[in-house]
Amino acid sequence: MPTMLTDVFRGHPIHLPHFHQPDFTSLSELPDSYTWTPKDDPLLDAAPSPPAASENIPLIDLNHPDAANQIGSACRTWGAFQIANHGVPLELLQGIEFLTGSLFQLPVHRKLKAARSETGFSGYGVARISSFFNKQMWSEGFTITGSPLNDFRKLWPQHHLNNYCDIVEEYEEQMQKLASKLMWLSLTSLGVSEEDIKWASANSDSDWAQSALQLNHYPVCPEPDRAMGLAAHTDSTLLTILHQNNTAGLQVFRDDLGWVTVPPVPDSLVVNVGDLFHILSNGLFKSVLHRARVNQTRSRLSVAFLWGPQSDIKISPVPKLVSPVGSPLYRSVTWTEYLRTKATHFNEALSMIRNHIDE
Ligand SMILES: C=C1C[C@]23C[C@@]1(O)CC[C@H]2[C@@]12CCC[C@@](C)(C(=O)O1)[C@H]2[C@@H]3C(=O)O
Ligand SMILES: O=C(O)CCC(=O)C(=O)O
Ligand SMILES: [Fe+2]
Numbered sequence: 415m416p417t418m419l420t421d422v423f424r425g426h427p428i429h430l431p432h433f434h435q436p437d438f439t440s441l442s443e444l445p446d447s448y449t450w451t452p453k454d455d456p457l458l459d460a461a462p463s464p465p466a467a468s469e470n471i472p473l474i475d476l477n478h479p480d481a482a483n484q485i486g487s488a489c490r491t492w493g494a495f496q497i498a499n500h501g502v503p504l505e506l507l508q509g510i511e512f513l514t515g516s517l518f519q520l521p522v523h524r525k526l527k528a529a530r531s532e533t534g535f536s537g538y539g540v541a542r543i544s545s546f547f548n549k550q551m552w553s554e555g556f557t558i559t560g561s562p563l564n565d566f567r568k569l570w571p572q573h574h575l576n577n578y579c580d581i582v583e584e585y586e587e588q589m590q591k592l593a594s595k596l597m598w599l600s601l602t603s604l605g606v607s608e609e610d611i612k613w614a615s616a617n618s619d620s621d622w623a624q625s626a627l628q629l630n631h632y633p634v635c636p637e638p639d640r641a642m643g644l645a646a647h648t649d650s651t652l653l654t655i656l657h658q659n660n661t662a663g664l665q666v667f668r669d670d671l672g673w674v675t676v677p678p679v680p681d682s683l684v685v686n687v688g689d690l691f692h693i694l695s696n697g698l699f700k701s702v703l704h705r706a707r708v709n710q711t712r713s714r715l716s717v718a719f720l721w722g723p724q725s726d727i728k729i730s731p732v733p734k735l736v737s738p739v740g741s742p743l744y745r746s747v748t749w750t751e752y753l754r755t756k757a758t759h760f761n762e763a764l765s766m767i768r769n770h771i772d773e
Pocket of ligand 2: 628630656658664704705706715718
């Protein structure tokens, strides 16, 4: 029986030092423990994109006949893109945003009833990556995998539960279909087809994949320039699909441009290449470094669909993408192994599984 995401951190506790969830609404000044300087994050002030190069991640229409190549090109240059005409019903996007807003509006003592434990996967808490930083992030999160019923029961009365669980289930189903479509479109652009990836071609999408939903809330912040919503990280996934409300905050990093803000485009979704897709593509698709900044007047919500393979599947570079005279850039790894490496080594995880080839 493969490890489910629920069990990934069992026996691998994540200690969050000095953790206490504040009541953000009660703070009118930024406490020192929330004030970030370049000492706390070396990339904090990495050169912003110069005005002349006001580039942004591409917005791709999935109905466009050349969508596959546009996606492939975005995965190579940015590791991220936005999509329009994705087929996910707008009422569902509104539904998941409403649910997320209602959850975070609950009083802190109620949200803490569904707190994520140190070895647990789902529930309410600060970002897992908090343990790698000395400063706290101006955000709160809620992680869901599988049925959210047990956790939701701790938050809401019975009469809300069916409706909220249906929204989550329907959202995950739609995201699953979309993620699979995006993976194959981007691989097609590299000349990779289903015959080249045995584990994916032998089963239908829902058999080989698993996923988690990460709901994020970035409350209004008295001093946004000195605070950090979610510190710079890459996702461990194959792909992440992100819905953001209409408040800007997400930024992606490009070596040549610095931090670039991803503007919210109504009804579109943001897609990030994760570390496992970077490995699968033998480094051709970049897993994108990204972070979330906060705002002085508007609170921000985001819903990340984190998508990867079942835990018994080893991900390794597609042989077709390794040059005939070269070796694969990465060793093979399951999502569970990778999540545990990431939980210990954070942004060094990818380089830890890189093959070091003597030249
Ligand atoms: C499956 C997962 C990916 C994730 C860790 C998690 O177990 C559930 C939450 C995900 C998230 C969301 C915020 C950023 C991130 C780095 C984190 O701390 O938790 C990602 C993790 C990841 O992609 O590695
Ligand atoms: O809120 C955002 O825009 C980013 C969220 C994110 O990166 C994540 O949940 O992994
Ligand atoms: Fe992320």
